[in-house]
Amino acid sequence: MSETIxxxxxxxxxxxxxDGKVEALTDISLDIRKGEIFGIIGLSGAGKSTLVRCINLLERPTSGTVTFDGQELTGLKEKDLRAARHKMSMxxxxxxxxxxxxxxxxxxxxLELNGLRGEKNWREKRAKELLDIVGLPDKADAYPVQLSGGQKQRIAIARALADNPQVLLCDEATSALDPTTTQSILDLLKKINREMGVTVVVITHEMRVVEQICDRVAILDHGVIQEQGDVSEIFTDPKTEAGKRLVMPGGEKIHVLPANRLVRLAFNGATSGEPIIATLAAQQGICLNIISADTRTIGDKSFGTMVLGLPQDETEAARALIYLREIPGVTAEEVTDLVQ
Ligand SMILES: Nc1ncnc2c1ncn2[C@@H]1O[C@H](COP(=O)(O)OP(=O)(O)O)[C@@H](O)[C@H]1O
Ligand SMILES: [Mg+2]
Incomplete structure (x- = not known):
């Protein structure tokens, strides 16, 4: 078993x-091991960002301790904390x-900020190495506005690695990106973890992110860790209600509609989700229920998946399926695996 970092x-x-008191985190205990990719997953408002800011003490915990590489950060003065913080980046x-x-x-x-002034030439040499590592050797002179979301995140990753941190904390690092770009950033994080030995903490509300790169995961719900363990165990057999809700999205609500046939729509960014349902209702008089949605809308485009309940009426259900299958940029398939 490897060492705790x-x-x-x-x-x-x-x-x-x-009256304005919010208990954002309650009695959190966690061990993150050196060299692993650890996931913290929870819905919006669960306390994930607060937890990650407590790890590097950007936020002072109200009580409890954080120990980094054997040093209790919660006991340190601000000046000493600054030194310790350089070993973690975000x-x-x-x-x-x-x-x-x-x-x-x-x-x-x-590198300038951290007093690692050195020679300007040295800093630039290091920055160029990092541009190579993140796969953007030709973007040295580009301004952020000239870069795509994925490229901006690559630059942010390079910046985070500049000072050779031991830990990289990622707070929803892929949540603004489409699925393909998300995949490439996850691959990069994995490479950094494997090749540079950086411990990675991934905070996300997206279960597929955890599924793809994390070794272990903790489920955070309303400020409480509900369960933690190997991803393979937690994701195949969640023990708590919060775990089941996250890992089997839509599972809960589907019990309410056992008679409905379900269709899963996958959006590749060519079109937007909500109007499809509105159009079906307005033009065809067919009402679909949104059972679950894991979509992200950027401008007028959607990415991700949505599960819809088809009408009880077989003819209407068939018409809806035909309509859905003809929308460009959307894949529609009937699903049975979500139903218990
Ligand atoms: N600076 C703050 N002041 C007051 N409440 C806060 C502050 N930061 C976070 N919270 C509250 O703590 C809870 C957890 O928030 P957050 O950590 O941002 O959750 P998540 O990142 O999982 O969405 C929320 O109820 C939020 O409103
Ligand atoms: Mg957050």
Whole structure:
């Protein structure tokens, strides 16, 4: 069994006081091992971002301890904490690049800040190595506005790696990206983990992200860790209600509609989800229920999947299926595997 790099013990975090008091995290205990990819999954508002900010103490826990590589961070003064923080870096959903700086200058930025001034030439050499690692050797002089979402996240990853961190904390790092780009960023995180030995903590609401790259996972629900363990175990046999809700999306609601046939729509970004249902209702008089949706809309395009309940009436159901199958950019298939 490998060594623990981050140990969280009985951590609580409360915001505000009195009536405005929010208990964001309750009695969190977790061990993250050196060299693994650890996932923390939960719905929006579960406390994921708060937890990740408590790990590097951007947020002071109300109680409990965080120990990093044998050093109790919660016991450190701000000055000593700064040094420890350099060993962990973070990437975000919104990339957080400096818009006035080129890709290369963005990557150099933490090296300047951290007092690793050295020679400007040295910093630039390091930044170029990192551009190679993230697969964008020709984007040194590009400004963020000239880059796609996936490219911006690659630059943010390069910047996060500049100072050789031991841990990379990823807060919804792929949540603003389409499925193909998500896949390529996940592959990159995996490569960084395997080849550079960086421990990766992945915070997400997307189960397929955890499924694809994490070794172990913790399920966070309303500020409480409901269960944790190997991804293969938790995802095939969740023990808690919160685990089941996350791992078998739609499973709950489907029990309410046992008689309905279901269709799963996969969106590849060519079209948008909601109007399809509205159009079917308005033009064909056919009402479909949204059973579950894991789609993301960017502009007027949707990505991801949606499960719809077909009408009870067989003729209407058949008409709906024909209509859905003809929409460009949408794959529609009937599903039976979601029903118990
Ligand atoms: N700075 C803050 N002040 C008050 N409440 C906060 C603050 N940050 C987070 N919260 C609350 O803590 C809970 C968890 O939020 P967050 O950690 O952002 O969840 P997640 O990242 O899982 O969506 C939410 O109820 C949120 O409103
Ligand atoms: Mg969050």
């Amino acid at each position: 981050i140990r969280i013990e009985h951590l609580c975090k409360t915001f505000g006081t009195g 990437i975000f959903q919104g990339f957080n690049l400096l818009m006035q700086r080129t890709a290369l200058e963005n990557i150099c930025f933490p």
